[in-house]
Amino acid sequence: xxxxNGAPDLILIINAKESxxxxxxxxxxxxxxxxxxxxxxxxxxxALDVEEVTFATRTEEGELLQFEKLLKERGINIAHIRPxxxxxxxxxxxxxxxxxEVPADQFPPDVGVVVHNVATCxxxxxxxxxxxxxxxxGITFYSRETxxxxxxxxxxxxxxxxxxxxxxxxxxxxxxxLGSIMMGKGTNDLRTPLLKCFTGLVxxxxxxxAPFDNPYPCIRCGFCDAICPVDIYPSLLLEALEKxxxxxxxxxxxxxxxxxxxxxxxxxxSIRVNPKQRAG
Ligand code: SF4
Ligand code: SF4
Numbered sequence: 001x002x003x004x005n006g007a008p009d010l011i012l013i014i015n016a017k018e019s020x021x022x023x024x025x026x027x028x029x030x031x032x033x034x035x036x037x038x039x040x041x042x043x044x045x046x047a048l049d050v051e052e053v054t055f056a057t058r059t060e061e062g063e064l065l066q067f068e069k070l071l072k073e074r075g076i077n078i079a080h081i082r083p084x085x086x087x088x089x090x091x092x093x094x095x096x097x098x099x100x101e102v103p104a105d106q107f108p109p110d111v112g113v114v115v116h117n118v119a120t121c122x123x124x125x126x127x128x129x130x131x132x133x134x135x136x137x138g139i140t141f142y143s144r145e146t147x148x149x150x151x152x153x154x155x156x157x158x159x160x161x162x163x164x165x166x167x168x169x170x171x172x173x174x175x176x177x178l179g180s181i182m183m184g185k186g187t188n189d190l191r192t193p194l195l196k197c198f199t200g201l202v203x204x205x206x207x208x209x210a211p212f213d214n215p216y217p218c219i220r221c222g223f224c225d226a227i228c229p230v231d232i233y234p235s236l237l238l239e240a241l242e243k244x245x246x247x248x249x250x251x252x253x254x255x256x257x258x259x260x261x262x263x264x265x266x267x268x269x270s271i272r273v274n275p276k277q278r279a280g
Pocket of ligand 1: 227228229230231232233234256257258259260261262263264273274275276
């Protein structure tokens with residue numbers, strides 16, 4: 001296997017950055033399954049025929065001592081990245097590590113970079129070495145009662161079974177967030193099954209209020225514009241969407257939004273500012 005003759009050099013980034021504040025399952029994976037992860041990285045690097053591999057983590061040097069040693073032995077770079085949300089997103093990770101911009105209408109391979117999550121390395125090793133399909137994954141569960149816990153869960157497990165396992169009564173849960181607290185999707189259907197794309201699960205009680213239920217008018221403070229990691233203007237996008245001026249969206253770089261929710265998080269008026277969510 002390999003790339004066609006004349007294809008540009010590729011760099012493989014293994015993303016263990018896990019910048020979302022409620023997630024820690026990737027770090028757990030590195031601590032518990034280091035040899036299998038290395039095997040998965042080597043299989044990927046060979047299949048993609050890459051020039052170099054960089055393992056990106058939010059941990060500090062020495063925190064993953066055994067794993068760092070294995071990476072060094074194999075000539076794999078390790079990048080300790082500042083632990084700030086949302087640098088884990090693919091486009092921002094490529095910019096942070098390599099200084100390359102990925103245009104909104106392109107993907108990392110278009111600029112010579114392949115980004116894979118660390119959990120994909122384990123799945124690759126299990127599939128290639130053991131012939132085992134992806135039937136379970138690590139997630140980080142969080143609730144006020146239990147705090148954060150890493151769990152290993154079979155695909156298709158209904159949310160209510162996970163709640164029961166954690167000793168939480170379904171009746172006490174108002175809604176859950178599937179995925180990270182910043183970017184996950186909320187639902188009150190506790191029969192929803194766990195899918196391979198869900199890295200976390202947050203259970204919220206009835207007295208944990210929904211943040212955007214009672215918004216105030218925009219006061220043009222500009223906080224949302226200042227925080228946006230892709231340097232677009234969410235306040236102007238909000239205005240355009242509210243006034244139905246959809247022809248203005250292209251000029252305001254709507255497609256560059258990475259759906260990180262930081263603009264909604266910092267809004268003093270509790271407005272759901274995120275343009276991707278407002279546009280539906
Ligand atoms: S969700 Fe908001 S802060 Fe995040 S990229 Fe989109 S506009 Fe910017
Ligand atoms: S943060 Fe909220 S109030 Fe401030 S400019 Fe943005 S939308 Fe308006």
